[in-house]
Amino acid sequence: MNSINRRSALLAGLAAAGAGALAACGGSGSAPTLVSPDSKVVATTERKRKGTGKVRDVTLTAAPATLDLGAKVTAKSWAYGGRTPGKEIRLSAGETLAAELSNQLPDRTTTSVHWHGIALRADMDGVPPATQDAVRAGRTFTYRFLADTPGTYFFHPHVGVQLDRGLHAPLIVEDPREPLSYDDEWVVVLDDWIDGVTGTPDQVLAELSHGMGGMGEMNGMDMSGGATGKGGEAASGSMRFMLMGARSSLLGGDAGDVAYPYHLVNGRVPADPDVYSGKPGTRVRLRFINAGGDTAYRVALGGHKLTITHTDGFPVAHQRVDALLVGMGERYDVLVTLADGVFPLVARAEGKNAGGMALVRTGSGAAPKPTVRPKELDGMIMSSTGLKAADDVRLDTKKTDRVHRIELTGGMAKYDWGINGRRYDMKRPTAHPLLVEQGERVRLDFVNKTDMWHPMHLHGHTYQLGTGGPRKDTTIVLPGRTVSVYFDADNPGQWMLHCHNAYHGEAGMMALLAYRA
Numbered sequence: 178m179n180s181i182n183r184r185s186a187l188l189a190g191l192a193a194a195g196a197g198a199l200a201a202c203g204g205s206g207s208a209p210t211l212v213s214p215d216s217k218v219v220a221t222t223e224r225k226r227k228g229t230g231k232v233r234d235v236t237l238t239a240a241p242a243t244l245d246l247g248a249k250v251t252a253k254s255w256a257y258g259g260r261t262p263g264k265e266i267r268l269s270a271g272e273t274l275a276a277e278l279s280n281q282l283p284d285r286t287t288t289s290v291h292w293h294g295i296a297l298r299a300d301m302d303g304v305p306p307a308t309q310d311a312v313r314a315g316r317t318f319t320y321r322f323l324a325d326t327p328g329t330y331f332f333h334p335h336v337g338v339q340l341d342r343g344l345h346a347p348l349i350v351e352d353p354r355e356p357l358s359y360d361d362e363w364v365v366v367l368d369d370w371i372d373g374v375t376g377t378p379d380q381v382l383a384e385l386s387h388g389m390g391g392m393g394e395m396n397g398m399d400m401s402g403g404a405t406g407k408g409g410e411a412a413s414g415s416m417r418f419m420l421m422g423a424r425s426s427l428l429g430g431d432a433g434d435v436a437y438p439y440h441l442v443n444g445r446v447p448a449d450p451d452v453y454s455g456k457p458g459t460r461v462r463l464r465f466i467n468a469g470g471d472t473a474y475r476v477a478l479g480g481h482k483l484t485i486t487h488t489d490g491f492p493v494a495h496q497r498v499d500a501l502l503v504g505m506g507e508r509y510d511v512l513v514t515l516a517d518g519v520f521p522l523v524a525r526a527e528g529k530n531a532g533g534m535a536l537v538r539t540g541s542g543a544a545p546k547p548t549v550r551p552k553e554l555d556g557m558i559m560s561s562t563g564l565k566a567a568d569d570v571r572l573d574t575k576k577t578d579r580v581h582r583i584e585l586t587g588g589m590a591k592y593d594w595g596i597n598g599r600r601y602d603m604k605r606p607t608a609h610p611l612l613v614e615q616g617e618r619v620r621l622d623f624v625n626k627t628d629m630w631h632p633m634h635l636h637g638h639t640y641q642l643g644t645g646g647p648r649k650d651t652t653i654v655l656p657g658r659t660v661s662v663y664f665d666a667d668n669p670g671q672w673m674l675h676c677h678n679a680y681h682g683e684a685g686m687m688a689l690l691a692y693r694a
Contacts, residue, residue, distance in 0.1 A: 299670020328490020432528025499556025
């Protein structure tokens with residue numbers, strides 16, 4: 178079976194709350210007419226974007242690969258160009274990216290490329306079946322779009338749980354009028370790794386999909402998804418992949434579902450890390466990308482403070498911190514002035530008693546042990562809720578035209594993750610859309626009714642947390658909490674709204690946000 182046919186995507190949850198909210202269907206019961214990805218208004222919106230006329234041509238080949246993760250650890254997986262992360266794509270704001278995807282995956286597997294965080298034309302978003310047909314094995318598809326907003330982004334498939342293989346890479350859109358002053362850059366990709374080591378992501382999903390109902394007494398689990406034990410260990414018995422006892426106060430309880438054997442920084446295990454070499458006093462911009470499937474990372478650079486400048490591509494009021502909490506799909510840019518010596522850049526898998534590491538080397542000295550835990554990890558830890566949007570990107574004050582209540586539902590007992598109590602039927606991809614209209618100011622109220630945290634990602638737009646928080650496209654919603662975000666409906670099409678835990682999304686925690694034609 179093709180992985181596209183296994184995909185439980187585009188979960189549609191229709192809810193309307195507050196003034197101006199519309200029902201998905203009219204009183205007659207007929208379905209609303211939606212803006213299709215190939216409609217004229219999509220092309221018109223693209224033409225209005227300010228471009229330079231320059232085109233950047235790239236070829237991406239998705240194919241099986243034996244990956245060297247360091248320390249004699251190899252994994253048979255899928256990757257772009259035989260490496261993970263894939264080769265970075267870098268262009269300047271206003272340029273057009275023309276990326277030809279060649280699908281060389283085995284077993285007639287379909288795939289796609291989603292350009293995570295980019296507000297691009299709807300027909301290039303890479304989400305089968307909403308925006309395109311999946312790219313069949315042996316075929317090619319060219320994604321062509323204008324990237325007009327600077328920032329730190331990345332790309333990955335939007336088919337099945339292919340995200341949790343090696344198929345991801347950074348996408349950096351540079352600002353031609355960069356306001357920050359720094360000497361160098363280092364892109365840092367964080368990833369949790371299982372493929373080709375203890376199993377495959379499809380095997381993980383198959384096990385998780387059975388849920389934990391009826392297993393509570395046997396395995397000492399509470400049905401909220403946590404466990405009575407400690408330490409974050411793989412379950413015993415017939416369960417090979419489910420994680421037991423992963424708990425984090427920062428994440429409001431249960432930290433994750435999957436027991437990963439490795440956590441990688443730029444594709445390397447801690448015992449044989451990636452190394453950034455520079456000189457003392459160098460001012461470096463670090464671009465952090467969490468490409469993981471099920472893990473939030475607490476990130477710190479030993480012996481240094483970090484100054485946060487951006488999240489999800491958009492500038493924030495600068496904040497000096499010891500550590501960052503980065504959920505799946507989130508990105509953070511920080512500035513740091515390097516001291517003299519050898520320093521660990523540590524990404525602790527939050528609540529999982531594991532982690533990844535890279536090194537910064539500016540002088541002599543022995544490398545720290547892979548298990549090092551710098552004190553900064555326990556200092557001032559920042560997540561997006563503590564940040565403010567920079568003045569020039571804060572949304573103007575405006576009346577809210579439409580409100581959608583987005584209840585996050587389901588749990589580990591049945592692994593029935595959903596939105597507003599719905600799990601999607603792939604045969605009805607546009608059923609129950611969350612409707613918006615061009616020009617509206619929209620508020621989404623994420624109401625987490627579950628016992629787990631969820632990084633909620635909106636395609637094609639950047640929302641603002643509250644009335645003055647940061648501009649983001651992915652934000653952590655803790656269990657039992659409500660997070661309200663605002664965005665302007667200025668990019669017509671059909672767009673996914675989903676949990677960026679690869680397994681929660683695939684199980685059904687997705688919705689289709691669609692523009693009324």
